[in-house]
Amino acid sequence: MPSHTALLGAAGEYYVMSELLRRGYVAALAPQGVPNTDIVVSDIQGSRLCSIQVKSRRDIGSDRGWHMKAKHESIRSERPFYCFVNFGKTLVDQPIVHVVPSGIVADAISLSHAKWLSIPGKSGRPHKNGDMRRLLPDYARVFGKAKIRIRRAGSTLIATPGIC
Numbered sequence: 001m002p003s004h005t006a007l008l009g010a011a012g013e014y015y016v017m018s019e020l021l022r023r024g025y026v027a028a029l030a031p032q033g034v035p036n037t038d039i040v041v042s043d044i045q046g047s048r049l050c051s052i053q054v055k056s057r058r059d060i061g062s063d064r065g066w067h068m069k070a071k072h073e074s075i076r077s078e079r080p081f082y083c084f085v086n087f088g089k090t091l092v093d094q095p096i097v098h099v100v101p102s103g104i105v106a107d108a109i110s111l112s113h114a115k116w117l118s119i120p121g122k123s124g125r126p127h128k129n130g131d132m133r134r135l136l137p138d139y140a141r142v143f144g145k146a147k148i149r150i151r152r153a154g155s156t157l158i159a160t161p162g163i164c
Helices: 004-022 070-074 102-118
Strands: 026-029 039-042 049-057 066-069 080-086 096-101 132-135 150-153 156-159
Touching: 004 026, 004 039, 004 049, 004 080, 004 096, 049 066, 066 070, 070 102, 070 132, 080 102, 096 102, 102 132
Parallel strands: 049 080, 096 156
Antiparallel strands: 026 039, 039 049, 066 132, 080 096, 150 156
16 A cells, blocks of 8 residues: 555656646656656657656645755756655645756755754764755755745746855
8 A cells, every 4th residue: 555655756746747748848757766757858849858856745844845865966967857846734735846956956955964964963962974865945944044045936936056
């Protein structure tokens, strides 16, 4: 039986794919097991191709972020993108999708994880380096004045370049 997390992930992939199709792109789910790709996208002529990895969440938790792994720090290329889907708290909430290039994501999680490691944890003990990372919609809590942020451009959310 699929977990609630797996179902939420599938819902995010189908939501992003349907929005791409609705906007005139050719989009298809990648086969299971394809690394770092959930959706393959092309323009209608087939002249521009890119891949998308979808990360989905409900609007719960204090930091409003998405789970990532250390491997995402090294995915830096022109064509892979991430779509971070926030389904909100209830079924009537309109989903919000953040579309972010892979290099921006890699920089954001790498810098924020390094900052987290440099700050002592409970009882002054150092944090342990592990595989998990968090991508946050707002890094003001991590860096003070937000040096990494996602800003609204029309109806789509994009990452602001110029990280640190």
